[in-house]
Amino acid sequence: MSRKLLAFLLTELKTVRVICKECKTTTEVDIERLADVTDSTDTVHCHSCKKRFYQISKPGDNPFGKLADAIHALQSDAIKADVEFIIPDDSATAN
Numbered sequence: 001m002s003r004k005l006l007a008f009l010l011t012e013l014k015t016v017r018v019i020c021k022e023c024k025t026t027t028e029v030d031i032e033r034l035a036d037v038t039d040s041t042d043t044v045h046c047h048s049c050k051k052r053f054y055q056i057s058k059p060g061d062n063p064f065g066k067l068a069d070a071i072h073a074l075q076s077d078a079i080k081a082d083v084e085f086i087i088p089d090d091s092a093t094a095n
């Protein structure tokens, strides 16, 4: 039995797909713009159903901004390690 894995480095990540849990509409966002998914722009809402993606309880609680900050910090040359994501492909075990 074999198991295939899909692996990619954090440095290869250029775009994230934001999927509305309400209506399943997807929006692709360049990670350079991910922090812009805040109350200061209209991207805090789903473009289709207008559902808010999150509620901020206090400044700095924007989860998209936190993700963007973490990605940028880990992609920095100051970090002497690479981060790799592993996604198992369970369909390969059916053989």
Ligand SMILES: [Zn+2]
Binding pocket: 020, 021, 022, 023, 024, 025, 046, 047, 048, 049, 050, 051
């Ligand atoms: Zn929606």
